[in-house]
Amino acid sequence: MIKSHKMTNPISQNRVVISGVGSRVPEKILTNDELAGMVDTSDEWIKTRTGISERRIAGSHETTSDMAAGAALAALENGKTDASEIDLLIVATISPDTAMPATACYVQEKAGLKNAMCFDMAAACSGFVYALDIAYQYILTGAAKKVMVVGADKMSALINWQDRTTCVLFGDGAGAVILEQGKGKSLGIMASSMKSDGSQASILHIEAGGAAMPLTPENITEGKQYITMEGSVVFKSAVRSMSEIAEEALAKAGLSSSEIAWLVPHQANKRILTAVAEKLGISMERVVINLEKYGNTTAGSIPLALDQAVNDGRIKDGDYILFVAFGAGATWGATVLQWGRE
Ligand SMILES: CC(C)(COP(=O)(O)OP(=O)(O)OC[C@H]1O[C@@H](n2cnc3c(N)ncnc32)[C@H](O)[C@@H]1OP(=O)(O)O)[C@@H](O)C(=O)NCCC(=O)NCCS
Numbered sequence: 001m002i003k004s005h006k007m008t009n010p011i012s013q014n015r016v017v018i019s020g021v022g023s024r025v026p027e028k029i030l031t032n033d034e035l036a037g038m039v040d041t042s043d044e045w046i047k048t049r050t051g052i053s054e055r056r057i058a059g060s061h062e063t064t065s066d067m068a069a070g071a072a073l074a075a076l077e078n079g080k081t082d083a084s085e086i087d088l089l090i091v092a093t094i095s096p097d098t099a100m101p102a103t104a105c106y107v108q109e110k111a112g113l114k115n116a117m118c119f120d121m122a123a124a125c126s127g128f129v130y131a132l133d134i135a136y137q138y139i140l141t142g143a144a145k146k147v148m149v150v151g152a153d154k155m156s157a158l159i160n161w162q163d164r165t166t167c168v169l170f171g172d173g174a175g176a177v178i179l180e181q182g183k184g185k186s187l188g189i190m191a192s193s194m195k196s197d198g199s200q201a202s203i204l205h206i207e208a209g210g211a212a213m214p215l216t217p218e219n220i221t222e223g224k225q226y227i228t229m230e231g232s233v234v235f236k237s238a239v240r241s242m243s244e245i246a247e248e249a250l251a252k253a254g255l256s257s258s259e260i261a262w263l264v265p266h267q268a269n270k271r272i273l274t275a276v277a278e279k280l281g282i283s284m285e286r287v288v289i290n291l292e293k294y295g296n297t298t299a300g301s302i303p304l305a306l307d308q309a310v311n312d313g314r315i316k317d318g319d320y321i322l323f324v325a326f327g328a329g330a331t332w333g334a335t336v337l338q339w340g341r342e
Helices: 032-036 043-050 064-078 103-111 124-141 198-203 217-221 231-253 270-280 298-311
Strands: 016-024 029-031 054-056 088-092 117-121 146-154 172-181 188-196 204-206 227-229 262-265 320-327 331-338
Touching: 016 064, 016 124, 016 298, 029 032, 032 043, 043 270, 054 172, 064 088, 064 103, 064 146, 064 172, 064 298, 088 103, 088 124, 103 117, 103 146, 117 124, 124 146, 124 172, 124 188, 124 298, 124 320, 124 331, 146 298, 172 298, 188 231, 198 204, 198 231, 231 270, 231 320, 231 331, 262 270, 262 298, 298 320
Parallel strands: 088 117, 088 146, 262 320
Antiparallel strands: 016 172, 016 188, 029 054, 146 172, 188 331, 204 227, 320 331
8 A cells, every 4th residue: 555645845746666676696606604715704703793694796707787787677577668768777886897988888788778878877885876866857857758777886896805804795786776757656756865075085995997096017916906995984984874864865755764664775784784773763674684695786785685675575565665875985875765666
């Protein structure tokens, strides 16, 4: 049943819904025990500190665009949508196949989205909610009718596999949603809040490989092409930012956290998610968590978790859903929606 809502926002008449959802992960599983054979760590340490047991790792010829296209095709099938209907494709990723062109252009070709305008969104772990927000605006203004938003990352290509402080956290994967104007059966997207703070850029970044520091044999030897992170600083910033932005988006939507059926957060670390849920007053039974099997798949994590929770029947029509993410930049954001495909 569709629940009544308290929202007074005038744009609620223009409803934008998620009409299809899909995901794709690589087949290869890398367990904590296998990692413990590569760096000085243990299954017990990783599970206790992060909640992660295993993650998926793409094959050497399996690219970000391959996973993204797989997720996009699954979303088309799930949403009973023809590829030709998609007029905008946004791929959120920080592991693009190439620096140029955008990974979205490869995905367009692989998924047959021949009528789509294509671009990438670089907002790291917040990439999916940022891209969702842009897609929402395109539909509201009438500039696009059906938008494919994909979050996809091949983090295994950006990780220093000798750095135990980062290599245990991430995995590869992709998720996708189709957005379109709703028919009024659900409220669809109700509110969102997005923020950035460039003063936090250095706490989670990759130093080399961009135009500021092109790759050279020297900086490759020093490992500057890989992710570096101040883990505990990121941890605290993530907890504070995710809970604040979620509260802001809930207030805009006119909902209290007790009305949220499912919190679908970016899968950073189980301890981060527990702390955020606690601050919001949402019990862990209402949090969609899949990081024990996939780790942190960056832009892929929210749509991957969403796809699983929709398809196993946890998320039902009429449910109020809260997405919340935090990532490099720093970037963070939250989206509140009422689930329903029409
Ligand atoms: C990375 C993270 C799990 C580390 O957990 P933590 O409790 O903060 O641990 P610390 O960084 O304080 O390190 C504690 C000790 O464990 C060690 N350690 C770090 N990684 C380890 C590993 N994989 N295995 C074993 N020991 C490890 C550290 O070297 C440190 O040892 P020391 O005390 O001798 O110096 C945690 O900070 C985190 O999740 N941060 C956020 C990461 C994240 O989500 N990033 C993406 C944002 S979208």
